[in-house]
Amino acid sequence: MKRFKLTVAYDGANYCGWQIQPNGITIEEVLNKKLSGLLGDDIRVIGASRTDSGVHALGNVAVFDSDTTIPPERLAYALNRQLPKDIVVVKSEEVPMNWHPRYCNSVKTYEYHILNSKIPDPTRRLTRYFVSYKLELDKMKEAAACLVGEHDFASFCNVRTNVEDTVRTIYRLDIEESGDEVTIRIIGNGFLYNMVRIIVGTLLRVGRGFYTPDRVKNILEARDRQAAGVTAPPHGLVLVRIDYKS
């Protein structure tokens, strides 16, 4: 038996997220089905990040075990011939049997893409959050700086499962403008449920002038989801990459 690691990119628009669920088709389900067909066995992948419905990925990570003799690096090619065009395995490799995508130390990079324009663009409607009001980027950057470092992010977590420990570290939180787009890039050692999208929703309130940058410090200290802004919609979010330390 060998363990294989897949780096997976997908357009999340047509999927009910990563994790298998009864109400619709998911990335995990498609990967399981296509891998099982390809390798003639009942394959179940384990994903690093269970992205929500509509969220995209350029580098989510999954592992599975198999005794296939297909060379590890060829698996991506064979699998991509079977997969729908909105899911692409960008890399396949062998890892040690004890390697687990969620238990290893990792650094995750997310990007949230905003189309900041008076005019909507239907060609970007599934990958950019359309914001027609003017954004005060300097204030958003000031607020973002408060969130960098090790903090208890309980205010930035939608309650869904029991999370004992809501302390996480954000290494970088950059806001960049290019043409009519604003990109919020967040790099951290782990993220609570909806954490990136609540951070973005909160920073957008600052950008619109509803919150002062200082208020974000108070929101963090409140450790209360009610203190923060709304959860930004999923389609602007991309899981860009996961880097493993070990």
Add this chain to the structure above:
Amino acid sequence: MKRFKLTVAYDGANYCGWQIQPNGITIEEVLNKKLSGLLGDDIRVIGASRTDSGVHALGNVAVFDSDTTIPPERLAYALNRQLPKDIVVVKSEEVPMNWHPRYCNSVKTYEYHILNSKIPDPTRRLTRYFVSYKLELDKMKEAAACLVGEHDFASFCNVRTNVEDTVRTIYRLDIEESGDEVTIRIIGNGFLYNMVRIIVGTLLRVGRGFYTPDRVKNILEARDRQAAGVTAPPHGLVLVRIDYKS
């Protein structure tokens, strides 16, 4: 009776192009249906550019006649509430009854978007042509310069209808690189059938080293479609805007 001009943006991925045809749903058909429903009359739009299946637009133009009392600038808003999300009317205005989107002097701007990377990106698969080989941009720019100006573009026209006059003027042909994307922007006073996509297909041959930049001059002089490169696929193409001189 009044004449109304619509500026229309759309994601062409799910449409069989602009012009009504028996084999699938088109932009023209959807606009006619929604306008007819909204205005309680049998409305038929006339489009400026009959874009192909899969081609996108940020600023195609259409006109129609109606005796509606809805203020011209409010039509866009009312129509967008009815339209599917991949079609957006970005502007509506009244024009003189003799104004025609195809008979007026106009300058059209097209962009062709290329993802030039080793790794495909499923989130951009419907709006970028994925080219994994290295492109020699300097040579492409040299070749592009040969095409600027007034020329007989017969070599860059796929035969479909009788075209008496294949002389057109390209005002600008710019090639820009940004990150992993290459954008070819073409501004001209009119374009033959598939002209932009054949120009792009030909420039890509230069970029790959199959054609010298000089060969593009010979292709132009040949006035023969067989001389030029293949037609680049539709999904990289966007009709950006149409500016009317009068």
